[in-house]
Amino acid sequence: MRVYVLNGPNLGRLGTRQVDVYGMTSYADLVSMCVETGQELGLDVVVRQTDAEHELLGWLHEAADEGAAVVLNPAAWSHYSIAVRDACAMLRAPLVEVHISNIHAREEFRHHSVVSAVATGVICGLGVDGYRLALRHLASRAAVEGRSA
Numbered sequence: 588m589r590v591y592v593l594n595g596p597n598l599g600r601l602g603t604r605q606v607d608v609y610g611m612t613s614y615a616d617l618v619s620m621c622v623e624t625g626q627e628l629g630l631d632v633v634v635r636q637t638d639a640e641h642e643l644l645g646w647l648h649e650a651a652d653e654g655a656a657v658v659l660n661p662a663a664w665s666h667y668s669i670a671v672r673d674a675c676a677m678l679r680a681p682l683v684e685v686h687i688s689n690i691h692a693r694e695e696f697r698h699h700s701v702v703s704a705v706a707t708g709v710i711c712g713l714g715v716d717g718y719r720l721a722l723r724h725l726a727s728r729a730a731v732e733g734r735s736a
């Protein structure tokens with residue numbers, strides 16, 4: 588089963604960006620961690636990051652067309668992009684929204700995500716481990732639903 592792990596703006600800077608908030612794991616390490624977790628779970632994991640909103644929209648359209656599950660960290664777009672939310676609403680397989688930090692314990696403008704209402708579930712505040720947990724959930728969900736994982 589193909590799962591897209593999609594990351595929004597500035598997440599390519601992980602490891603050097605506000606390490607007190609986002610931790611020391613680099614984006615390259617995050618990619619390896621997701622791919623390795625996918626291998627353990629029998630998932631074909633494709634990890635991508637972009638700072639260009641139209642590119643993320645294209646990837647979400649691709650996932651919708653393929654009926655693929657998505658783990659999405661929309662980053663700052665979480666808080667205001669109706670376009671990202673609308674693209675997420677087109678997905679046919681589960682969508683897990685992930686935030687590395689606990690957005691509810693931070694500035695007020697981060698407390699609301701416009702994506703959450705169209706996500707299957709949300710993980711936030713568990714660091715990069717949230718991505719692993721999201722993949723684990725998608726694999727067990729696919730097993731329960733009888734899809735090949």
Ligand code: DQA
Nearest residue numbers: 660661662663686687688697
């Ligand atoms: C984030 C939280 C967002 O508020 C922020 O804009 C990000 C990362 C997180 O993973 O904690 O870029 O989505």
